[in-house]
Amino acid sequence: MFIKSTLFPFAWMISILLFQACGSKPQEPQDPGISPTIEPQQIVGLAQVEPQEKVLTLNAETGGLIQNILFKIDDTIQKGSVIIELESSTEKAQWEQAINRKATQESMIENARAELATREIKLTQATREFNRNQQLVKSGGATTKSLEDSQSQMEQSQAEVKAGKAMVNQQLAKLKELSSDIQYYYSLLERKLIRAPLSGKLLSMEVKPGEYATSQDPLCDFAPDGPWVATTEIDEVFANKIQKGYKAFIRTQGGRDTLGTGTVWLTSPYLRKKSLFSDQAANLEDRRVREVRVLLDPPVKALLGSRVECVILLP
DSSP, X not given: OHHHHHHHHHHHHHHHHHHHHHHSOOOOOOOGGGSOOOOOSEEEEEEEEEEXXXXXXXXOSSOEEEEEEOOOTTOEEOTTOEEEEEOOHHHHHHHHHHHHHHHHHHHXXXXXXXXXXXXXXXXXXXXXXXXXXXXXXXXXXXXXXXXXXXXXXXXXXXXXXXXXXXXXXXXXXXXXXXXXXXXXXXXXXXTTEEEOSSSEEEEEEOOOTTOXXXXXXXXXXXXXXXXXXXXXXXXXXXXXXXXXXXXXXXXXXTSOOEEEEEEXXXXXXXXXXXXXXXXXXXXXXXXXXXXXXEEEOSOOSSOTTOEEEEEEEOO
16 A cells, blocks of 8 residues: 555656647647758868969970970070981981072073073064065065975974073972972971970970980970969869959968969869879869869969869959
8 A cells, every 4th residue: 555655646747748749739840941951161172283274285296306405494495496406317408408409490590591582582583584584585685495494493483482482480389389398398407406385484404415315205394484373173163153253262281371372263164183292192073073274373382283283252
């Protein structure tokens, strides 16, 4: 009896709690579509500093022995200046021979023109003689045979003039061929010269005099003059948030030192696989990125080729 009276209050309290729980209004779940989100104020991507026109790797059009290097690393070079000379004695000899043959041909053309002029004078005289004899025959002052002889002489002179003109034209055609030969051999000679495609600065030299280089071998790296850019790749999650004209700055990786400021200059119109830093183990996941280029304001406290963080500020 004592035990029953003790358990009764506990059973009564449990019943009250269950009644309150069943009678209370259930809590409605929160709509995830209207839940508050935090928008980023800046987007950070790993970037590489490079010239606006990209770093150019120069190659030879044809293989050859490196004969001479005319500039050193960090030299400023004007457009068209020869940076590297390959051995070109054969090409130079062919070019000079073609020039000499052209000079000889020009002399032959002058001789052919002089000969033609002489034949034209003879034709003029023969024509005048024939016309005179025609008049004399009509008046009885010359025989028919003399007229026939003068006509034959005139016709012969006409044939000689025609042949002389053909000779001049033939010599002119040969001169044109020789001029083409000169241009051809000059092009072969030019292929032995590695020239600066634009004005800029020499960044590296991969060869030395005496080495043999093929057309596939890189010879030197060249940075064209102009502004620098920071080329970065933005993850597809944030790709649509970037627009041209947004302000940005670059800083050291993992640091806070500002190396330069700039403006978003180019945004790629499509997503692609990572390419800038795909050699890093952390970038092996299958994610798409958008290439973005930031035009940097001078001066830039970073070296060309530096890997930096590019911070793009959102409005």
